Amino acid sequence: MSLTSAERGVNLVISITGDIDQHNTEELRVKIDRAFERSHCKHIIFDFSAVSFMDSSGIGLLIGRYKTASAKGGTVAIAGMTNELKRIYNISGLKKIIKSFDTLENAEDRAASKLRA
Amino acid sequence: MEITADKFDNKITITMRAKSQNESFARVAAAAFVAPYDPLLNDLTDIKTAVSEAVTNAIIHGYECNDGLVTLTFCSKDDEMLISVSDDGVGIEDIEKAREPMYTSKPEMERSGMGFTVMETFMDSVDVESAPGRGTTVIMSKKLANRAG
Numbered sequence: 188m189s190l191t192s193a194e195r196g197v198n199l200v201i202s203i204t205g206d207i208d209q210h211n212t213e214e215l216r217v218k219i220d221r222a223f224e225r226s227h228c229k230h231i232i233f234d235f236s237a238v239s240f241m242d243s244s245g246i247g248l249l250i251g252r253y254k255t256a257s258a259k260g261g262t263v264a265i266a267g268m269t270n271e272l273k274r275i276y277n278i279s280g281l282k283k284i285i286k287s288f289d290t291l292e293n294a295e296d297r298a299a300s301k302l303r304a
Numbered sequence: 305m306e307i308t309a310d311k312f313d314n315k316i317t318i319t320m321r322a323k324s325q326n327e328s329f330a331r332v333a334a335a336a337f338v339a340p341y342d343p344l345l346n347d348l349t350d351i352k353t354a355v356s357e358a359v360t361n362a363i364i365h366g367y368e369c370n371d372g373l374v375t376l377t378f379c380s381k382d383d384e385m386l387i388s389v390s391d392d393g394v395g396i397e398d399i400e401k402a403r404e405p406m407y408t409s410k411p412e413m414e415r416s417g418m419g420f421t422v423m424e425t426f427m428d429s430v431d432v433e434s435a436p437g438r439g440t441t442v443i444m445s446k447k448l449a450n451r452a453g
């Protein structure tokens with residue numbers, strides 16, 4: 188598992204590669220929260236195009252980051268999930284609070300427009 | 305529930321330390337066991353995810369992140385997969401409550417409380433045998449989808 192973060196205007200783009208499970212969620216949480224805290228971004232966008240696996244530990248991680256971003260008036264979005272990842276996303280009820288987009292570009296546009304609205 | 309070897313075409317048992325780094329090994333082992341039956345990708349992902357949930361529960365709830373052993377048993381009969389995950393940890397006092405969606409006894413760990421819901425959704429059946437102080441065994445079954453159908 189590896190993580191990179193990039194500030195793109197109002198969006199903090201977090202790109203994760205590999206599996207997301209209980210073993211690495213704590214490390215991910217610390218890294219994401221630190222990057223978000225240090226940034227001037229309002230929204231967190233997860234690029235999941237290189238995530239090969241996620242179980243409910245990842246759902247907990249995403250809900251936690253949603254709370255963090257919401258506290259700053261921002262939102263969270265996910266981009267590039269494979270069909271396999273979408274299975275757990277769909278049953279988790281996560282879609283009510285965290286939108287999914289096919290591409291990172293779409294997710295970034297949407298988050299930015301929400302800010303302007 | 306006793307898993308008797310002679311009822312199945314194949315059976316593999318793996319015992320591992322209750323370490324979170326072994327969660328990925330458990331998933332890969334499940335995938336390797338199922339692979340010869342030529343599963344659809346969805347079925348393979350469902351099984352890997354359910355195993356990951358059960359092993360995670362054993363580690364963080366069963367043993368509360370302390371040392372212990374987790375035993376996985378994979379059995380197959382034609383295209384029917386039976387998987388059990390057991391621990392000798394603290395056990396579950398109220399199984400019905402533990403299975404409720406969004407219920408977690410560890411909100412401070414950012415657990416979503418969706419572990420059993422994921423297992424129940426992705427597998428055909430999920431049985432839980434547990435009692436306080438007597439460990440937990442989760443037995444899950446799934447019939448693989450017919451590729452041609």
